Amino acid sequence: MRFLHTADWHIGKKLHDFSLAEDQAAAFDQIERLAKDYQVDAVVIAGDLYDRGLASEQAVEQLNGMLKQLNLNDHLPLLAISGNHDSAARLATGSEWFETTDFYLHTTLASAFEPVTIMDTQFFLLPFFNLQAVRNYFEQDVKTISQAMTLIVNQMKQLFDPDKKHVLVAHFFAAGSTHTDSEIQVEVGGLDAVPTTLLKDFDYVALGHLHNPRALNEERMRYSGSPLKFSVSEANLQKGVWIVDTNPFKLTWAPLQPKHDLIILEGSFDELTQGKIAAQYDQTQDYVAIRLTDTKLISDLINRLRARYPKIVEIKRPNQQDDASIATMTMASHDPLMLLDEFYEKVHPDQQLDDQQRQWASAALTKVEEEEN
Numbered sequence: 001m002r003f004l005h006t007a008d009w010h011i012g013k014k015l016h017d018f019s020l021a022e023d024q025a026a027a028f029d030q031i032e033r034l035a036k037d038y039q040v041d042a043v044v045i046a047g048d049l050y051d052r053g054l055a056s057e058q059a060v061e062q063l064n065g066m067l068k069q070l071n072l073n074d075h076l077p078l079l080a081i082s083g084n085h086d087s088a089a090r091l092a093t094g095s096e097w098f099e100t101t102d103f104y105l106h107t108t109l110a111s112a113f114e115p116v117t118i119m120d121t122q123f124f125l126l127p128f129f130n131l132q133a134v135r136n137y138f139e140q141d142v143k144t145i146s147q148a149m150t151l152i153v154n155q156m157k158q159l160f161d162p163d164k165k166h167v168l169v170a171h172f173f174a175a176g177s178t179h180t181d182s183e184i185q186v187e188v189g190g191l192d193a194v195p196t197t198l199l200k201d202f203d204y205v206a207l208g209h210l211h212n213p214r215a216l217n218e219e220r221m222r223y224s225g226s227p228l229k230f231s232v233s234e235a236n237l238q239k240g241v242w243i244v245d246t247n248p249f250k251l252t253w254a255p256l257q258p259k260h261d262l263i264i265l266e267g268s269f270d271e272l273t274q275g276k277i278a279a280q281y282d283q284t285q286d287y288v289a290i291r292l293t294d295t296k297l298i299s300d301l302i303n304r305l306r307a308r309y310p311k312i313v314e315i316k317r318p319n320q321q322d323d324a325s326i327a328t329m330t331m332a333s334h335d336p337l338m339l340l341d342e343f344y345e346k347v348h349p350d351q352q353l354d355d356q357q358r359q360w361a362s363a364a365l366t367k368v369e370e371e372e373n
Contacts, residue, residue: 001119003079004035004254005242007046007171007208008226010085011066012059015262015287016313017341020228021062026259027227028066031241034254035076038243042102042118043076046208046224047083047128047171054087067103077102077118081127083171083208088127109133112152115159121246124156124202126170128209145172149198157201165246168199171208174216196221204244212237213253222251229262232289232314260311266291269298273308282308289314336365 009028013020035043049063070076080103082088088107095105104116106125115122134148135141142148160166175193196218199205205221211234213225224242229235240255263286267277272290281288288309294317298304306312340361341353353361 001041001121001165001247002038002243002245003042003044003118003121003167004031004038004040005044005046005206005222005224005244006031006227007206007224008048008083008211009045009063009066010048010051010226010228010230011063012055013051013230015230018287018311018313021058023228023259024062027239027256028069030256031227032070032074034241034243035070036074038252038254040243041077043070043078044123044167044169044206045078045080046169046206047081048085048208049080049083049091050086052085053090055090071098071101071103078104079116079118079123079125079169080105081125081169081171081208082107084128086128109137109152113155113159115156115161117161117164121165121167121203122159122161124159124166124168126152126168128171145193146195146198149194153198153201160201165203166201167244167246168202168205170194170205173209174199174205174207174218174221203246203249206242206244213240213242220249227256228258229287232262232264235262235264235289260286262287262289262313264289264291265309266293268293269301269305272305278308284309285311287311287313290316292317293319295319 009024011024013024031043050059052059055063067078071078078098082091082105086107092105092107095107098105102118104123104125106112106114107127109127109129112124112126115124117123129148131142131145131148134151138151140151142151156168172194175195196216199221203220205218207216207221207223210216210223211226211230213223214237215223215225222242225237225239226234227239227241229237229239238255239258240253243252243254244250245252263281263284265272265277265281265288267275269292271277272292288311290305290309290312292298292301292315302312302315305315
């Protein structure tokens with residue numbers, strides 16, 4: 001059979017303060033087109049369908065529309081698992097009904113031992129888990145991720161149909177992989193890496209969690225990576241999906257083109273606002289990270305740059321001699337609520353301020369300003 005391997009959609013995610021809903025919709029349209037063009041027999045989504053455990057109404061509506069399009073309208077079997085960003089309990093709502101249309105959504109450890117057979121292949125869908133879930137299921141004092149995966153894989157192997165191919169769909173950090181800045185490192189029991197030697201009996205391992213599709217270079221174990229660039233560290237990565245043929249085994253990389261790219265521009269303030277760089281990227285709708293080569297202070301820097309680059313996500317000054325002055329200037333040019341958003345995201349990487357918290361902060365800020373006046 002042939003299936004499409006994708007993961008880490010992170011529906012509802014923002015890139016700094018910019019909504020990615022439009023970009024995610026465009027990426028999904030390309031994924032759907034690739035599934036049709038390659039005539040795949042199924043689509044695999046290896047976790048992190050949402051960006052937050054408590055997804056917004058807009059995110060829920062957008063993801064539901066995508067899944068409905070693939071499964072109900074395009075009549076493609078879907079095989080999906082919950083990732084560390086998803087709320088397994090919320091995502092599981094309706095999963096028993098979904099199977100009537102060949103939508104297999106597994107969110108519990110127990111469900112990983114209920115293989116889904118499509119054509120010549122058995123799929124084992126292993127959602128993101130913690131060690132306590134493994135202890136509870138096996139009734140053993142499991143202390144490491146290696147011990148946990150040994151138990152899990154051994155039980156899966158007992159269910160192998162010798163006449164079928166065997167595919168593991170999972171969401172974790174595999175030993176030998178590399179991170180990018182947009183990923184939250186998952187640490188389980190003090191260790192964060194699953195030894196790939198434990199997975200050698202599978203014909204293919206479809207992984208989610210890491211956003212770089214080249215993070216792991218095992219012949220039959222791959223991350224699909226995220227469909228979009230979620231951090232500046234991913235600016236030079238090509239995004240896409242894997243097309244997997246099981247017999248004979250073959251991997252085909254299918255790239256995705258971003259609706260709005262994430263680019264890094266380096267130069268002086270004059271070059272960025274008046275020179276060749278400015279002429280090439282004037283009013284670009286791409287997301288932009290600035291590397292400013294000037295050493296002197298520049299008044300109202302961010303607002304002046306945003307007049308030409310509306311979607312600035314980062315400004316760094318590698319040649320700046322006084323880092324404290326830059327930090328002060330950058331903070332002074334930010335809206336206080338935007339600074340609070342950034343601070344909250346650093347403290348709680350997997351969360352964002354909700355509307356009620358924003359209202360409280362805004363009311364407190366107004367009160368302080370009134371007292372000062």
